[in-house]
Amino acid sequence: MPAASEGPEGRPPVPDADLPRTWRPMGVRLAVVGFGLVLLVVCAAAWIGFGDETRAKFNILQRLTLLAMGAGFGVIGWALGRARVTAERAGLVVVNGFRTRRLAWEQVVAVHLRSGAPWATLDLADGTSVSAMAFQGSDGKAARDGVRELRALIDRAGSEGS
Known part of the structure; x- marks a missing residue:
């Protein structure tokens, strides 16, 4: 069993100085x-x-x-209005419509908001992807900034787990 200072699988948890952090779509709401x-x-x-x-x-x-x-x-x-992504110490909570998914940091490989895409997607370690409707393409700069923040958290979690 991991020590109290370690996350799942003996991996250090993401520092919680700026967590939890929640992103929500503004335009849709x-x-x-x-x-x-x-x-x-x-x-x-x-x-x-x-x-x-x-x-x-x-x-x-x-x-x-x-x-x-x-x-x-x-x-x-x-x-539609309850869509959100929350970064917590243990991982991400992704709420899209009526479905809530909890993802550990090691499950999330990357986040993308492609030009013209309606919302961002999270690439998972098992090769699948999950929509992250909290980052709506129609929100413009706010969505891009949110994706950058989330990408930094994912990168930080990955580098700390190595």
């Missing part, structure tokens, strides 16, 4: 809140704008369908 509020206001205004006679024509099933569609939009917006 603004869009979800903005479009959600606009949709809510438009639907409420339309419902209020209908006369009593028109509102009375909606049966309970139709009303429930409208509420279910609104709840569905809310759930999708919530899933």
Whole structure:
């Protein structure tokens, strides 16, 4: 079993002076809140704008369908808005939509945000990759800076494990 000062497999943990560090997409969160509020206001205004006679024509099933569609939009917006990557002492926590993955530092080989890509990807030691939706290409400089910070942490973890 590793000593308390060592991480998994006897590898020194990443120094936690600047950890935990969390990155979240800004543009997606603004869009979800903005479009959600606009949709809510438009639907409420339309419902209020209908006369009593028109509102009375909606049966309970139709009303429930409208509420279910609104709840569905809310759930999708919530899933998009909760995307994040958190660097912790033991590794990374990647949240994309409804899925959360915990990755040890030795599992993560590299992070890339290619030009024109919608979001960054994490290359893993087993040859697979994981999307990191916290770094949205549409966030521009903020996403590139976040990828650079994460890349530095990955490099630091790799060099300390050697």
